[in-house]
Structure formats: C-alpha cells, structure tokens
Amino acid sequence: MAVEDVVGLQVMDEVLYAKYREGMLPILKKMGGYFRYDAHIQQELKSPVNHPINRIFIIGFPNARIRDSFFSDPDYLAVRKEFFDRAVASVCRLSQYSIEEAPGL
Template sequence: MAYERIMGLDVIDDQEYQKYREAMMPILKSFGGSFGYDFRVSEVLLTKTADNINRVFTIAFPNQKQMDDFFSDPDYLVVKEKFFDKSVKSKTTISVHETEL
C-alpha cells in the first residue's frame, strides 16, 4: 500500500517550477516518495475551487508519516521557498487516499 495525493496547481512560471522539481527530487526520493502521473491541462470542466488549475499530478509515499515528514523537512522547505512559492499561484488537494503501487 501507498499513501497518495492527487494535486492541482496553478503554475505561473514553468521554468521556475521545473527548477523546483529538479531540486526537490532527491529529497522526495529520500523519503520514499515518487510521482505517478503528471499532466499539463488546458481546460478544467468541473471544479470545487475558485483557483485556476493548469497542472495535475499524483505524488505517493509509503505511508502518511513519510509524506508528512517530507513536507515539513527543513531541506524541502528551503527548496519550496526558493522555487515553488515564486512559480505556483495556488494549489488544490483533489484527493488523498491509500492505493496500491
């Protein structure tokens, strides 16, 4: 089993967002995390948020604790502040669930 989030983002700077992904990937892997799907979307037909969504992806970890530890890791937070916060206008958690990898 794995713990997975489906996320929607409003990416406003693709280059900075790519830098974020590259910088956070080693940290993500050290917590057993991985991306399963990753989409750029051009049209959202139905939504529960007023925020724009132009990127949708899944991110999975072996369990919720490792996910929580990753998102609160000091090294991750430095990368997030440097790249993510400048490149993403909003984020939407679409779903969080347990799944088989």
C-alpha cells in the same frame, strides 16, 4: 500502506517550477516518494475552486508518516521557498487516499 495525493496547481512560472521539481526530486526519492502521474491540462470543465488549474499530478509515499516528514523536511522547505512559492499561484488537494501498492511502479 502507501498514501497518494492528487494535487492540482496553477503554475505561473514554468521555469521556476521546473527548478523546484529538480531540487525536490532527490529529497522525494530519498524518502521513498514518487510521482505516478504528472500532466499539464488545457481546460477545466468543472471545478469546486475559484482558481484555474493547469497542472495535475499524483504524488505518493510509503505511508502517511513519511509524507508528513517530507513536507516538513528543512531541505524540502528551503527548495519550496526558493522556487515553488514564486512559481505557483494556487494549490488544491483534489484527493488523498491509501493504497496497497502503487500500480505501474
């Protein structure tokens, strides 16, 4: 069963974040992962966290094992260290769930 995470970020450097996405996308696709939604947001109306969110997306994987493998993959971790850690001030997993099939893919 596929799994999806809804993630909110506070992106501080859009250029570095774009380089992160460019570097991680081939790794994500190789593992069967995808982005279903990806959006910049202008204003939060309600939040349970103490930091703003200016980016929200849904990232999905064929199953939880592959998701865990992706986030521990040495190539992914190298890209994350080089770009993501300097581009993003905070991360909040808003939701995580399983689905039969990702709509729209």
